Amino acid sequence: MVDLKGQYEKIKSEIDSSIINVIESTAYINGPEVHGFQKDLENYLDVKNVIPCANGTDALQIGMMGLGLEQGDEVITVDFTFAATVEVIALLKLTPVLIDVEKDTFNMDLDALKKAITPKTKAIVPVHLFGQCANMEEILKIAKEHDLYVIEDTAQAIGADYTFSDGTVKKAGTMGHVGTTSFFPSKNLGCYGDGGAIFTNDDDLAHTIRGMVNHGMYRRYYHDVVGVNSRLDSIQAAILRIKLPLLDEYCEARRHAARFYNNAFENINSIITPTSQKCGSICDTCNCHVFHQYTLKISNGRRDELHQHLLDNNIPNAIYYPVPLHSQKAYEDERYNEVDFAVTNELIGTVLSLPMHTEFDEEQLAFITKTILDFLK
Numbered sequence: 001m002v003d004l005k006g007q008y009e010k011i012k013s014e015i016d017s018s019i020i021n022v023i024e025s026t027a028y029i030n031g032p033e034v035h036g037f038q039k040d041l042e043n044y045l046d047v048k049n050v051i052p053c054a055n056g057t058d059a060l061q062i063g064m065m066g067l068g069l070e071q072g073d074e075v076i077t078v079d080f081t082f083a084a085t086v087e088v089i090a091l092l093k094l095t096p097v098l099i100d101v102e103k104d105t106f107n108m109d110l111d112a113l114k115k116a117i118t119p120k121t122k123a124i125v126p127v128h129l130f131g132q133c134a135n136m137e138e139i140l141k142i143a144k145e146h147d148l149y150v151i152e153d154t155a156q157a158i159g160a161d162y163t164f165s166d167g168t169v170k171k172a173g174t175m176g177h178v179g180t181t182s183f184f185p186s187k188n189l190g191c192y193g194d195g196g197a198i199f200t201n202d203d204d205l206a207h208t209i210r211g212m213v214n215h216g217m218y219r220r221y222y223h224d225v226v227g228v229n230s231r232l233d234s235i236q237a238a239i240l241r242i243k244l245p246l247l248d249e250y251c252e253a254r255r256h257a258a259r260f261y262n263n264a265f266e267n268i269n270s271i272i273t274p275t276s277q278k279c280g281s282i283c284d285t286c287n288c289h290v291f292h293q294y295t296l297k298i299s300n301g302r303r304d305e306l307h308q309h310l311l312d313n314n315i316p317n318a319i320y321y322p323v324p325l326h327s328q329k330a331y332e333d334e335r336y337n338e339v340d341f342a343v344t345n346e347l348i349g350t351v352l353s354l355p356m357h358t359e360f361d362e363e364q365l366a367f368i369t370k371t372i373l374d375f376l377k
């Protein structure tokens with residue numbers, strides 16, 4: 001699905017020497033590279049505070065802890081996402097409220113959101129799924145009306161732009177009270193191990209969170225709150241400092257592959273190609289979709305056959321996600337009603353994600369699309 005080796009080879013000498021520098025410096029934890037990366041990412045995102053941490057799941061958990069959410073508070077998120085989002089809500093003994101998504105963008109459905117709000121609701125967690133932002137303009141409006149926090153799960157959309165109707169452009173993860181991301185190797189900005197970060201424009205909240213990631217310490221050996229140990233290590237930060245300046249180029253390479261796929265599948269009835277919320281299809285100029293995944297919908301009932309056919313032809317492909325969260329053993333709840341998950345229940349039977357990365361040559365893309373077209377003919 002990804003070509004991490006090909007990507008590494010292009011930047012090998014810089015990466016290798018940066019890793020050796022960290023080893024020789026012996027500043028393995030909270031070294032200058034971590035602080036440097038924090039500043040670099042604050043500049044790139046145009047956000048006041050970045051707090052690096054150990055992974056994207058921790059980032060979500062610590063973001064929620066920082067906001068002071070308490071047992072029983074309801075937190076609304078989507079049914080169609082990776083489980084990390086709902087997992088941390090449950091771990092913190094908050095009450096997850098799963099809602100349906102839009103069938104075109106795979107992102108949070110606004111009617112479902114409005115319907116799910118109760119007096120106990122405290123926060124909304126939109127997930128910018130597959131690389132494009134949820135409808136943040138409306139989500140922020142709804143949140144403001146009901147005095148709710150917004151935590152953006154940006155694990156799949158770092159680098160994506162979101163354009164408001166007045167023309168203002170903001171980076172994914174910088175619009176809500178808190179944004180979180182993951183530097184898992186296969187994410188759009190991946191390190192060579194685990195990593196994550198929390199973003200916020202609220203300086204007081206940033207201060208709270210900085211202590212929380214470090215055992216609740218604001219002064220050495222004085223523990224004011226119950227915290228966790230969640231750090232980005234210096235080697236990962238050094239790697240990320242080299243990759244961050246390449247992120248826009250990486251996003252463009254992904255979009256290029258997405259356009260190739262879209263063109264190939266344009267007139268095929270049984271294939272529904274991804275839509276971008278802002279530009280309809282995929283525009284050539286803006287950065288509103290960064291294609292963490294390129295996800296088709298196969299509408300003729302042959303998704304599973306196609307999935308197997310591609311595997312038989314050595315073409316990686318995957319079903320993200322095969323089971324909706326509300327049907328997972330860990331998260332089932334009698335509060336949920338199947339009719340409220342009509343879109344998710346349909347998507348799990350039709351979605352198919354194709355290989356997506358930064359290192360394609362046209363021949364590979366042509367082979368993938370031809371294999372699919374021949375099969376569906």
Ligand SMILES: *Cc1c(COP(=O)(O)O)cnc(C)c1O
Pocket residue numbers: 055056057058081082084085127153155156181182183184194195196
């Ligand atoms: C990857 C991912 C996470 C978790 O990130 P980790 O770094 O693997 O903990 C959370 N949410 C979404 C939507 C993800 O895709």
